[in-house]
Amino acid sequence: MDTTTSPYLAAADRAHVIAQIARDRFASHGIVRVLHDIARHLDAAADMLAKFQPSTIPGIAGHEAPMDAWEELFIVETLADDRPQTLFPPEITEYVKAPVMGRALPFPEPLNPVSARFAAEETKYRARLEQLHQDTARAADDPAGWLTDVCTVWRDWVSLREVVRVDNARPCNRR
Missing domain, CATH: 1.10.287 (Helix Hairpins)
Structure with a gap:
């Protein structure tokens, strides 16, 4: 995926990579289910980020947040926070948001x-x-x-x- 043209594509790529990392983790059956839920929500956010078209209206353009994608990432944070056995910190979603939001990494x-x-x-x-x-x-x-x-x-x-x-x-x- 060419992530040099859009911060949203870079964020989508990061979300897909982290989703695959979640799928590849070894854990007990119950934790694997949570990891797969995390992966599913990361993939959903990635798909939304990849399709997102920022506004071209002057004064509105910039670091817009695709709210549906951010909601999916919030679910990831909640799942990770509720189940520390996944060994995924809730902060991991900041790596997805960083290309769009321009914030420091966690x-x-x-x-x-x-x-x-x-x-x-x-x-x-x-x-x-x-x-x-x-x-x-x-x-x-x-x-x-x-x-x-x-x-x-x-x-x-x-x-x-x-x-x-x-x-x-x-x-x-x-x-």
Whole structure:
């Protein structure tokens, strides 16, 4: 897909790539169903974004948001938020919106792990995500590979978030 001509086509391409990543994840049967729901809503958003025609009326044109596509992405965020076992962060939809909205890419909130080992892992994931965010050439030239790497880091970070939550709650680790 030629994404150089339209931010909407770039967003659609990203949504399709992330949908495929969701479909390719291994998980329990119940979580696989949620992942397939996430993929279905991402594909629906992608189709709407690919067909979207921004206004050509002066004063209206610009970073318009195709509301139906954004609603599909909101459903993705809700599904991911409700089921952290998918290891998809709700923020993943920001990667779809970024070409259209021009906003900064999402970054995870600090976990503040008590354990030095988990703090080192968090630092590693945050550094890798920052590196990926700065690699705009790869994001443009190889969006599928770039997003696969981005989703891998987010998956690992979400997994770490759950481990840190449990570890920080242990009586011996309470501050």
